[in-house]
Amino acid sequence: MYRKRKAANSANLAPWFPPHLQRNIYLSLLHLDPAEGKEKSPAVPESVLRAALLRRAVEDIRRIIEIRSAKQACSTLLQRGSIGDDLWQRFLRAEKEMEEELRDVVMEANALAPNWGQTIFQSANEIAAGTMFQNRLKEIQAQTDVEKEWWEKRRASIQSEFMKELDIPTTTVGKSSDDDAVLVESANGSIRNKKGKK
Amino acid sequence: MEDTETFTLLPLKMDPQSKAITSTSGSRALQEELATLNNIHRSLLTLDSPVPPPPIPVNPKRSANITKLRESGNNEFRKGRHPEAIRFYDLGLQMALTRPAWEPSGLVRDEVAGLYANRAQAHMAMSNWVEGSVDAESSVEAKKVGNAKAWWRKGRCLMEMGRLEEAKEWVGRGLEMEGNEADLVGLLKDIEEKSKKA
Numbered sequence A: 001m002y003r004k005r006k007a008a009n010s011a012n013l014a015p016w017f018p019p020h021l022q023r024n025i026y027l028s029l030l031h032l033d034p035a036e037g038k039e040k041s042p043a044v045p046e047s048v049l050r051a052a053l054l055r056r057a058v059e060d061i062r063r064i065i066e067i068r069s070a071k072q073a074c075s076t077l078l079q080r081g082s083i084g085d086d087l088w089q090r091f092l093r094a095e096k097e098m099e100e101e102l103r104d105v106v107m108e109a110n111a112l113a114p115n116w117g118q119t120i121f122q123s124a125n126e127i128a129a130g131t132m133f134q135n136r137l138k139e140i141q142a143q144t145d146v147e148k149e150w151w152e153k154r155r156a157s158i159q160s161e162f163m164k165e166l167d168i169p170t171t172t173v174g175k176s177s178d179d180d181a182v183l184v185e186s187a188n189g190s191i192r193n194k195k196g197k198k
Numbered sequence B: 001m002e003d004t005e006t007f008t009l010l011p012l013k014m015d016p017q018s019k020a021i022t023s024t025s026g027s028r029a030l031q032e033e034l035a036t037l038n039n040i041h042r043s044l045l046t047l048d049s050p051v052p053p054p055p056i057p058v059n060p061k062r063s064a065n066i067t068k069l070r071e072s073g074n075n076e077f078r079k080g081r082h083p084e085a086i087r088f089y090d091l092g093l094q095m096a097l098t099r100p101a102w103e104p105s106g107l108v109r110d111e112v113a114g115l116y117a118n119r120a121q122a123h124m125a126m127s128n129w130v131e132g133s134v135d136a137e138s139s140v141e142a143k144k145v146g147n148a149k150a151w152w153r154k155g156r157c158l159m160e161m162g163r164l165e166e167a168k169e170w171v172g173r174g175l176e177m178e179g180n181e182a183d184l185v186g187l188l189k190d191i192e193e194k195s196k197k198a
Helices: A002-010 A021-030 A046-079 A085-112 A120-171 A177-197 B028-045 B060-078 B082-097 B105-125 B129-142 B148-160 B164-178 B182-197
Strands: B012-014 B021-023
Touching: A021 A046, A021 B012, A021 B028, A046 A085, A046 A120, A046 B028, A085 A120, A120 B105, A120 B129, B021 B028, B060 B082, B060 B105, B082 B105, B105 B129, B105 B148, B129 B148, B148 B164, B148 B182, B164 B182
Parallel strands: none
Antiparallel strands: B012 B021
């Protein structure tokens, strides 16, 4: 009895994942509204449906990865009593829904092309991994402009410091000649240093 | 995700000529996803088969072209023609990064790791430390282990720009990945000596 009430409650728990945009697009394409003034819905070519199903499978891969990495953490936390039963119920429901989702996609794939169900998730997996990698690359390459601006300024300031140091011997003329000699030498020394850094 | 039995009908339209899917919705996520969908649809249409082939085996043509571009770049580099070398590496990178998304992402990683590392070297030969550093980091992002050259190159670039703390940290991470690789150990020593002087 208690179990049953629990199960009923879990139906009202917040979903683990946000709405599945790609799934909604795919299913909306199957139910496209007729254009204005027309009675029949436009026929969406199968190639568009295949593309939309592939996108849906890519999002599924992302969610499977998320669920797998959450499972270990969640079950440990549940054993320690760090999280409530609610969260665990939400998790289990998400896991079950994902299984149904995968079965659904395989079925749809087989309907759109013979045996596609066997490879659609392989392709989706490469797309998901490749997209993540290329996004990281873009982030890294995008630093170039900011870093260049910084480096130009920094180089300019190194150069002007270096010019100042060159000036030192002339501005200190008038002090004792011994001091002068030391200063000239140290100025020279730092010239070599700065050059080495460039 | 919502119930597995239902979905949210999205306001989608299809252009009868181009078959591109659009929406009147103001949601940015939806607009971006539709752009991705239309792109993947276009690339599906270039295939001989209705659906993407499984990731393996790979058509060797693109790999051969990428190798050729990398070798041409290397030849220019050896002749000291660094801007020309960079142009070849650019082309190779473009070709590697525009591989159809469902092809193996591991292969893309391998190919771009080499090209970025080489382009970093060409930039360094022209004292373009910022570009060298960014490219070496990109190479490491693609291949973290067995890529000591790229670890070394970014470390060297940071040192040349006087960013000694960052350089130390970076080379330290490189050593964790590559074991006690001799060139990296040597570079760390150089950086530490410079820090003492500064």
